[in-house]
Amino acid sequence: MELCFNPAAGYVIGVEIRRHETTIGIADLSGRCEKVTSTAIDMSEPDQGLSCLIPVIKKILNDRDYARYRFLGLGIAFPGLINREGTVRRAVNLGPAWQGYPLRERLAAALPLPVLVENNANAAVIAERWAGAGRGVSDLVYINLGEGISAGILCHDTLLQGYQGYAGEIGHIVVQPGGQLCNCGNRGCLETVCAIPALIERANREIPLLDWAEPLKRHWQEQGVLTIDHLLAYAGDPASYAGQLMWGVGRKVGIAAANIINLYNPQALIIGGKLAKAGDVLMKGIMETVAANAFPEMAQATYIGWSAFGERAGLYGACALALRLVFASPDSPLWEA
Template sequence: MSNPGNSKYVKKLNRMRILNMIKDYEPISRQQLSEQTGLTPSAITGIIRELIEMNFVKEVGLGESHGGRKPVKLKFNCKAGYVIGLEITQHETVFAIADLKNQPKDIQSVAINMATPQEGIPLLIAEIKKLIEQQEHSKKFFMAIGIAFPGLLHLHNGLVKRAVNLGPAWNEYPIKEALESALGLPVVIENNAKAAALAEKWFGCGTAYSNLAYINMGEGISTGILINDSILAGSHGYAGQIGHMVLDSNGPLCNCGHRGCLEAICACPALIRKVKTEISFIDKEDPLVKIWEDKQDIRLADIVLAAKVPGSYAESLFRQVGKNMGLVLANLINLYNPEAIFIGGKMAVAGDLFIDVIRDIVSTHAFPEIANFTVISISALGANTGAIGACALVLKQLLQSSESAILDDPERILRKKGFFWSRSQII
């Protein structure tokens, strides 16, 4: 760990502070930076020179003069590097590419069976290499990879503790080490819901909130909570497992081994399983029955489509989802007093079918002094929030962490470009 009393460490922190001020308040002049930080003009000049040489900062013209020479304006060069973010689920992995500032735009998904790391990780590595080799990315400098992972993680060493929705083969698997050794890129890993909460804060509708919760509703259900802009980790990093709050002790068996968990009742696989179990008891004229007769299968998209029909089985099913989620969120609101709650994941496509029910249940079960000031909405980032959050996770680590290595030693960076990893280095 860096020594706060070390002069190189202090210089590094000053570089990072200045870089983030330029990113957040661009265009800005050297004089303004000096006035706002208290650093001397000569210190600012030296830092800016290093940041320009490292390609993180550009001069973009002259500002207005208030006596004397016009100040040179500075901007953050967000194209100096790129990061890859991805969210792993059992059958699909979503990839996103982001520059150093903006919301990821290049998002794509690949079908990968991740039931075991022995089968899934080699396929994942091949897909990452393929992504970087694509012609439109071949000249980009990739700096790191972020992973949004559905499970309990040992963050200090990058091990998977347990992933109940992937399978027992993942227990104690060194995912961080496996990917770093194969790709030659730094890897940052976090639980998918916690990463998604960061996505809402950086790129979504949560920018105005310091205390928020993100509810990931997909193959599982979990939450990421930000308190005073920091991710709530818990003593072992496992906080946020609301999907395993028990609603019915005699309810359906959950992947975690217990019965009646929220996840076993309201997650996507649970809904599909319930429909298939009850299909023979549903009215023959119900749209879901007609879909089943035609396809002999039911998917989430089918349930969402059928729920658009008033009075349908699927409409009733989503209303029950809203009631169960409302009870859980009422408890979460009473516990943490968030300013806002965002619901996302694969279930976000059905959000308009149950969001009003959630709000109604919350209004009658949470303290009104808290609930009346809590915004509850569907995430505008859609089903890809985890991958977007993985990008945000990496950017936070690179640009805001005191342990980040990218600004440690400018001379080494200039000499070796040590903070960049290009396509040729991972093939």
């Protein structure tokens, strides 16, 4: 008798949480993600945020459009420090109310699904390893560049989590000693220079000083404020303000990337998150700094490239987490006859 794998025998839900927007997707057992939607939810207060998120997930579970779907698990990619029980230790880019919040416990109590919660960069590196730019690579690093900056690290196919489970917080490598105060409490962290909020603040502070020939200045005059989408839209021109800004981001991120290469000697280092949309000018800055600062033999052996999932690597990772939970549990309904 010939057996074959049926990816439609079950489905999981993946969720990536950000401060102002949460993305939700549904994946079959092969990991193919579909029905991706984003919803505006303010996650600065956990109880209020979950009171909006949970009904969205329940609607998916009860919607007639999904009646044929057999949902087996829920994976959450979260931007902060998560312990092994799924409790938030700290989420500096969401707000202080998250400290000590039992995220997995609250979701498991409200929903009829097993729940797994992981840091967003850790989730993303799992997705890249499974089905993305890191397929076939057992020593892999994923760097997320967005509202925060962090890294997920695989060493010999094992997720590097550290003593408390918080490894990979490269956004808090100090790149400007004595610099701007960071949400973490230190000064001069990479996030204070290169994360999206820092870039928006800097651009809106500097734009009045630029010549009117700069295209971004017209947007600022018309709309009164610049957003990250404006900066990314003009980053393709290396000579523009946005291009120079993103090249500078690449130079700073390259310092963190060089340190990672020197410490872990990865085969591949993958760049993702919203800032990856800056493209070649960002990568140029990263590559220049890595070449100048990483140990040459290790730098030359490390492939540096873009995420296969763009800014949705965390979402795909959340789906992958849920699938790992389903396949690993002997009590999963998947094994029922």
